[in-house]
Amino acid sequence: MAQQLPLLTYLLRRGDDNLILGQRLGEWCGHGPQLEEDIALANRALDVIGQARNYLQYAGEVEGKQRTEDDLAFLRPEREFVNCKLVEQHNGDYAHTMVRSFLYDAWHLPLQKALTKSSDERIAAIAGKAVKEISYHLRASSDWVIRFGDGTAESKERAQNALNALWTYTGELFVQDEVDQALIKAGVAPDMAKIKAEFDRTMDRVLAEATLERPADAYMATGGRQGVHSEHMGLLLAEMQYLQRAYPGAEW
Amino acid sequence: MTSKITSPTREGIYALLENVKDPEVPVISVRELGVLRDVAVVDGNVFVTITPTYTGCPAMDVMREDIEKELQNAGITRFKVTQVLAPAWTTDWITEEGKAKLLAYGIAPPQKTADIRALKGEAPIVPCPQCGSKDTAMISLFGSTACKALWKCNACLEPFDQFKCL
Numbered sequence: 001m002a003q004q005l006p007l008l009t010y011l012l013r014r015g016d017d018n019l020i021l022g023q024r025l026g027e028w029c030g031h032g033p034q035l036e037e038d039i040a041l042a043n044r045a046l047d048v049i050g051q052a053r054n055y056l057q058y059a060g061e062v063e064g065k066q067r068t069e070d071d072l073a074f075l076r077p078e079r080e081f082v083n084c085k086l087v088e089q090h091n092g093d094y095a096h097t098m099v100r101s102f103l104y105d106a107w108h109l110p111l112q113k114a115l116t117k118s119s120d121e122r123i124a125a126i127a128g129k130a131v132k133e134i135s136y137h138l139r140a141s142s143d144w145v146i147r148f149g150d151g152t153a154e155s156k157e158r159a160q161n162a163l164n165a166l167w168t169y170t171g172e173l174f175v176q177d178e179v180d181q182a183l184i185k186a187g188v189a190p191d192m193a194k195i196k197a198e199f200d201r202t203m204d205r206v207l208a209e210a211t212l213e214r215p216a217d218a219y220m221a222t223g224g225r226q227g228v229h230s231e232h233m234g235l236l237l238a239e240m241q242y243l244q245r246a247y248p249g250a251e252w
Numbered sequence: 253m254t255s256k257i258t259s260p261t262r263e264g265i266y267a268l269l270e271n272v273k274d275p276e277v278p279v280i281s282v283r284e285l286g287v288l289r290d291v292a293v294v295d296g297n298v299f300v301t302i303t304p305t306y307t308g309c310p311a312m313d314v315m316r317e318d319i320e321k322e323l324q325n326a327g328i329t330r331f332k333v334t335q336v337l338a339p340a341w342t343t344d345w346i347t348e349e350g351k352a353k354l355l356a357y358g359i360a361p362p363q364k365t366a367d368i369r370a371l372k373g374e375a376p377i378v379p380c381p382q383c384g385s386k387d388t389a390m391i392s393l394f395g396s397t398a399c400k401a402l403w404k405c406n407a408c409l410e411p412f413d414q415f416k417c418l
Contacts (some may be wrong), residue, residue, distance in 0.1 A: 033281020040394035125338035129307050140393045
């Protein structure tokens with residue numbers, strides 16, 4: 001891993017974040033609290049899996065080992081996934097799922113917005129499409145956070161609990177390691193300090209309207225970017241990769 | 253059965269590809285949808301450029317295959333269909349005739365704007381495609397496909413799809 005090209009790692013991170021979130025959102029399919037929400041979650045899963053496909057396709061080309069986006073998604077072991085820990089967290093109740101999406105969307109939108117100005121044209125093109133979709137996602141997840149927070153005592157408590165439980169995974173989103181540093185220097189990736197400022201503004205605005213309390217920054221869980229994941233990741237992959245592991249090369 | 257094209261021209265290919273419809277909304281062609289971006293003919297080789305509507309839209313693969321099939325059926329053997337991401341597709345690229353066909357099909361067409369703020373827009377007025385009433389309300393931001401939202405009409409009480417503005 002240490003010898004990997006920074007660009008390749010960066011693309012895998014962007015692809016894996018979306019892929020794993022897409023898998024989680026897809027788990028709701030057929031289990032949504034109401035039909036419209038079931039469809040909405042599948043729609044959002046589709047958008048982020050599409051974005052994952054674009055990034056992983058590019059990653060496969062940069063790697064130059066003839067691996068397709070499907071190979072990267074279904075045949076890599078856990079330690080080679082470099083998604084943030086936030087997206088692999090279990091769905092929990094609906095407040096938990098929506099708060100997880102809200103935190104992700106609030107970070108993902110400014111990041112992809114900045115990437116539309118990347119010196120790497122391919123990344124800029126992928127991001128150009130993604131921002132339109134993520135704007136919509138952020139609107140939907142913000143609406144739910146506000147509805148839960150400013151709802152009943154029960155919904156408020158659940159939303160606050162989710163926020164408190166997931167906050168520890170937000171720090172990792174803004175970490176800049178040597179991969180990021182190299183790409184920031186090359187004009188490929190943005191400085192995360194600017195992304196953090198927009199994330200903070202979204203938090204302040206939405207949480208105030210939702211009458212939820214922003215948790216204090218304390219211990220922040222990291223490791224996902226280095227392939228060291230939480231206990232949920234193995235189970236997620238076991239399900240996601242089952243078919244290709246059991247029937248290698250299966251197509252339909 | 254498609255008639256054979258012996259010497260392809262840009263106009264001829266455009267006319268041929270009018271037969272390729274959106275698999276989800278089979279009244280609107282890939283050109284009217286704005287997915288077909290360009291056709292070029294160089295020394296008898298046909299180059300078709302398409303762009304996806306939504307990043308993860310599964311209909312894109314179908315449209316691509318349908319374009320290839322249509323070209324093959326017309327006897328064209330030397331062709332290439334390329335997908336480009338930039339510039340990103342916008343609902344403003346749906347032609348006026350395309351929007352009219354959407355409306356006739358029962359789908360409220362997107363409002364005219366390429367501005368991203370329209371996505372977050374404060375309650376746009378979307379007339380009911382069934383009865384024309386402006387007394388409508390959004391049920392869900394997401395609908396039956398990636399490109400649609402779900403609405404209902406308070407006048408005729410029918411639910412309807414709206415093409416999301418992107």
